[in-house]
Amino acid sequence: MVEIPLTHSIVLAAVLFLLGLVGLLTRRNILFMLMSVEIMLNAAGLVFIVGSSRWAQADGQVMYIFILSMASAEVAVGLALIVQFYKKFNTLDTDAASKLKG
Amino acid sequence: MNMADLLWIIVAMPFTIFLVLAFLGKKLSANLTAIIAISGTGTSALLTILLGWSFLGSPPENYSLSSHLWEWMNAGGLITSMSLRLDALSLVFIFVITFVGFLILVYSTEFMRNEEGYARFFAYMNLFIGSMLILVLADNLLLLYLGWEGVGLCSYLLIGFWYKDPANGYAARKAFIMTRIGDTALIIGLFLLFTEFGTLNIADILSAAPEKWASGDPTARLAAFLLLGGAVGKSAQLPLQTWLPDAMAGPSPVSALIHAATMVTAGVYLIARTHTIFELAPLAQNAVAIIGATTLLLAGFSALTQRDIKRVLAYSTMSQIGYMFLALGVGAWSAAVFHFMIHAFFKALLFLGAGAIIMVLHHEHNMFKMGGLYKKLPVIFWTFLIASASLAALPVISAGFYSKDLILWETFASASGGTQLWFLGYIGAFITALYTARMVFVTFFGKTKIEPTQRPGLRITLPLVVLALFSFAGGFIELPHTLGHVQVFSGLMQHALPHLEIRDVAESSELVLQIITGLTSLIAVGAAYVLYIRRRSWTDSIRNSTLVIQIHRFWNLGWGFDTAYDTLLVKPIVYLSRINKNDVVDLISLGLSKAMVYFNKLLVYTQNGKIRWYMATIALGAILTLTISILL
């Protein structure tokens, strides 16, 4: 197998993570925000896989699997919340749910 | 029955009467109130005489009796008991307090008859007498302080007895606050003594003090000065004397009680009681003498210029207490207490007499509007005359002569006294005779200006006669070498107070000085006779020069002490409090709270309920963290 430069793969993960962050900050639609969170989680998983590959250890992949399971649980709850949100506010605008305003 | 057991009854009687009158006063008829009011102090006086009789007849061990009632408090090494102790010094004091107090109460039953708050008056009077008894019988300083404060409270209540006039309330507050300044010094002194000796028992302190302190020890000096501060406040000496003339706002019997038996003599008692500490601090003792000498002169000059008969007497009290302080300051302990006793008799008599005159003349206080009373009010005149003779110290025939002469001679002869102090006292004696004679001549002689409408009854005249008897005869229990050599009083006092150290002066000088002082008072009386009876025109011509008017006004206002205190202390404090109306110190805490609110509002902006904003701040935080980790 060809060795992939470690720096490049980590920078790729960072880029993906930050794209997710930009999405999170930019979008007002809660559905898109949830997608952006998924992107960020994926980027984190990617770093684990890179680490696993670098040291040829299974631990990184194990961590990735945990992230995966956590992500699926989160998506399940998150989507349920989105449905409730839509029912309550009749929109997906997060700014509508600003009742915690001080 | 054990003699010591009588002590607590003597103290308890006035308090019992106070409670009875305080709770039942409104329900009792006036006659019943009067009987109850005098019964308590009367019983105490009887018991005191009984006690004194057996005390003198078969003196107890160490010439002292003590009676432990109960333990008051026991906290952290401070063990204070309710214990009474009687020795020669306190015997004289309780005799004066109960006996003179009783006579004053008898007098008051008629004097106050038509006043509102009859029962209230007697309740306060009994409380006053009871507090004073506690003060002089206390065996520890804390109990003494209890009585001390009780006396201060009662003086407030009684000076402001006619509380409907705001001026009286002002006078009462002034008396309370001025004496309180002294009280503060006294309580600090007590703290100091407690930290030094670990006890407040007077006898223990006095016996331990010479072992702990050498003569002139700074701590002893500090303690003595603090005690002196308390004494100066209560006894109306310089510089805390200004309350006394205003204390005339109270009814005349109250003045009599304050000036003769209680209150102002408390300072004399305190210094005499703690004499060992003063002996260990010569500087403080000198200060006592100087304060006494200065006060007696200043007060004497002020008395010369007063028109209100009671104010003359008030200043004369200050002056006479000044004599006692002078005696205490030179170590003539016994002479001071002797003068206290004689002074109590004649000063009570003078106030009661003045009160009676004022009563029959429709509350006229100005003695220049009186006159010619000697025919109209013979009993008052003769008794007043005897008391005045005592005050003026007319030689040989008056009791005041013997006591004052004793002070002057011992001041002259004392190791710590001397010619200067004697001279001040001598001048004071001249002035005393002058203003006393002036008062008598102006009040009783000359033309009748106001007709007395009523004659005082038996309950007023009887106390006057009894007191006159004592003012006359009281002096014969202590006669100088040159004139009979009777030493009953100092013989008794030597068991409680140390003997005076006489410096090396010629015995013959005593007789010379006596003749000088005796002649001086006669001359002063003569001068007053000329000025106020024979040649009133001379007085008027003297009074018309501007300088005399200025001095007259200055003295009349008590040497401007009130004005000085007003400008130096009262006005700056009022000014400061006006500035501080909105509490400058609060600005700090208010500023803090305002800053809190401001920061809270700032933080509220961050809490805008927008989830993206929260995310952005998290990202910002990440940037910051990373930046810091890069830079470091």
Add this chain to the structure above:
Amino acid sequence: MIVAFYIASAIAVFSTIMVITRYNAVHALIYLVVSLLSIAVLFYLLGAPFAAALEVIIYAGAIMVLFIFVVMMLHLGEKSVKQEQQWLKLSMWTGPGLLAFVLLIEMIYLISLQSLEDGGGMVVDAKQVGIALYGPYMIAVELAAILLLAGIVGAYYLGKEKTTVLHRFLKQQENG
């Protein structure tokens, strides 16, 4: 093979950008699937075929299907696309873009500081992962199972139709 890595990386970055810029939720989801698939390719290239399989099956498969379901349930049509167009002004992008850019610079700087040696590139197959999972990570697996259970229960509870339960007195009040 290294070329495949860069191509897959480029696709991943491109499709992710597309995800966050789309107005239509379904389009975004499809780009997200593309992004996830390219990442799966990357996993495979990094010697983690098992993870690559999971990525395709669970992420691109299960999770994305959930998203699509929700989008269908909410009937997000033209209206929401227009709204997204209104919301996503260019100015909206500057702040977050700047933030992310600064973060990226810092991350790259930090990564470049580390003298990371390249190495490994070994294939870690499913067997090894399984042994690790059911060996040292047993408790973590069980915790993950409990987490998933919590997720299921939570999703069920939140997704349930709420029926208002009123006390009879309150009902009377409401009616009367």
